[in-house]
Amino acid sequence: MTIRTRRTAAIAAVGLLPLLAACTGDDAPGEQQNTPVPAESGEAELSGTVTLVTHDSFALSDGMLASFEDETGLTVEHVAAGDAGTLVNQLVLTADSPLGDVVYGVDNTFASRAVAADVFEPYQPEGLDDSVTDLVGAGLEGLTPIDKGDVCLNVDTAWFEDQGVEPPSTFEDLTDPRYADLTVVTNPATSSPGFAMLLATVDAFGEDGWEQYWADLSANGLKVTDGWSDAYYSDFSGAGEGGERPVVLSYATSPAFTVTEDGSESTTAALLDTCFRQVEYAGVLAGTDNPDRARALVDFLSSPEVQADIPANMYMYPADSTVELPAEWEQFAPLAEEPFDVAPGEIDAHRDEWIEQWTATVVG
Template structure:
C-alpha cells in the first residue's frame, strides 16, 4: 500500500480486508540469517531502551519486567532511558561507539525514517518474520517495510475537550472560526510525538502546499503551542483553554467513575491520526534470541491487554485480552489516517523544519 494510508477502524472485518495490502517485510534483499534460538533455559540480562513514562511503578514497563522475569527466572530485564531517545543511538552508531542496549521499545515511524536517513547501515535488525506472534499483528499498524520495527500498541491523536464549555469542531476549518478563538492547546512538533502527529494530520488534510497557510490561520485564531504533551495537558487541566491535542484513550486514564466532562473526545473530520509505537532489536545486540523472546512475550494476548491498559493505548494484536472498562472508555475514530514510511522518507524533516520556521518561532 504505497499511498497515504486510510485505516478503517471498524473491527475484525476491516482488519481482514486490509491484510491483502499490508506491506510485507522485504529486508535488504539478502538471505535472512537463521533464526536465533536459545539452547536450554533462557538466561542472561536483557537491556531495553525506552522512554521515561514506560518505566516506573504501575507502568507497562514495570509490569513487563516482573511478568517476563516470573516466566523466565534466569533472566533479568533492565531498562535504560536515553536522554535523546533514538537519536542517542543514531549518534553512537555514526561515531562507531558501542550500543549499550539490546532492544528499543518506543520507536515511531519518523524515528525509523531518521535513523535510516542518517546511517549507512541499519541500526536495527529484522525481527518480524521470526516472531511466533507475527500473524496476530494488526496489518494496518505495521510501519516498517523491512520488518525491523514491530508494533506493540498504538494511539490515535484527537482532541480532548470540555463539553461544558464548547462543542467539538467537526472540521479543520471549524478551528479557524471565531467561535474557537483561543480555544486550542497543542504541542511543538519538533519536540512532541502528539505535536508532530497533529502537524502531520494537518498536512494530510491541507496538503503540502496548504498546511503552512492553515497554521498561520490557527495562530491568528489564538492556538497555544507548548513544548510537549505534559505541559500542554497541564495547561488544559488548569482551564487555560477548553481543548487540547491528546489521545482518544484519555478517558481510560481517569476511569468510568470519574467526572468525564473535561475528557470528551473530538474526532476532526471523523478521523484520528494513528501513531503506532514499535519495538526493534539493535543490530549490535549480543542477545538477539532473548530480545526476540521478549518481543514475542509482549505480543501475547494477556500481556497485550495489560500493556494497552497501563500505557493507555490500543493493543497491536487482534486477540488482546482487554477488560470491559477499557473497551467502554477507549474511543477509536471512525477513520484513522497516517503517513507511512515511504511518504515520510525524505519529507518529514523538511515539513517539520518549515513548520518550525513559520510557526514555532512566532
C-alpha cells in the same frame, strides 16, 4: 483524574537534524529473520542479562518482567533513554556500539530514520496476528508493533456545555472565530504529539494547503507549548488544574481517564476526525552480543500477557486487536475509523523541511 504523561518528546535537537538526515542504510525486507528462540532452549542457553532500552513512558505491571525472568532464566536490565525523540537520536548516534539488546518505543514518525541508520537487526516473532503485522509499515518489516494510539484534539465538553457553545469537531472548525483563543497544541519541533498533528494536517490539506491552515489557526489565537504536560495540565480547562483553554492536543484514550465518579460519562471527548495513528515498535538492536536473548524479549513484549497489560499502564491500545480491552475504553476511548496517515518514507524525506516551514508559519 490522572492521566499518565505520554511523550512530551523532543522530535530532535536542532543540531542533530543534519547528522541524522545524513545517515543511510540498506535494511532490505528480504533479510528479515523470523526465527524466535525455541521454547525448549531452556534456562542454560538463555541465562544472563538482556538490556531493554525504552523511552521514559515504558511501564508494565509489577511482576510482569519478573515473570519473564523466571520463565527464561534471563535478567532484564531496563535503560530509560529519555523521550521518544531523544531515544532515536541516541540509537542512531550509538549504532556502532548499541546501548543494549532490545529497544521499545520507536514510533512510526521516527522508525524510518532509525532503520536508515542500520539500528536494527530485522526480526519478528512467529505467529503474530494479522492485526499486528498490518501495522508494520513499508520499509519497517524487521520491527514488531507493540502498541498503537491516536493523537487527536480533545475538548472539554463540560466547558462547552456551560458556555452554550457547540464544540468543534474538525480541523477546519478551529479556524472559525467562534473558537478564537480556545486551542492549545504542542510544538512539532519539541513534541511527538505535536509532530503527529503536523503530519495529520499534511495529509488532511495536502502539500499546497497545510501551511495556510496553520496560518489561519495561528491567527485565530492558537497557543503553542513545548510539551504535552504543559498543554494538558496547565492550559487545558478539562484537566481540573485551572487551565483556561477547552481544546487541547492529546490522545483518543484521554477521555477514558476523565470519567465521572459514577462512570456514566466523561467530561472530555476526542475529536476523532483529527487523529493521527501512532504505532510503537520493538526491535532487536544490531550489533547485540545476545541475539537469542534479545529475540526472546521481543517475543515476550508481543505476547498476549504483555499486550493485555498495555492499556492500564501505558494508555495505548495493544497492537494485537484480539486482546480484550478495559470495559470503559469501548465507550470512552474508541480509535478513529479513518485516522490520517503519512508513509514512513515520506516522513523521513520531509521531516526537517516540514518542521522548518511550520516554525516559520506559526512561530515566526
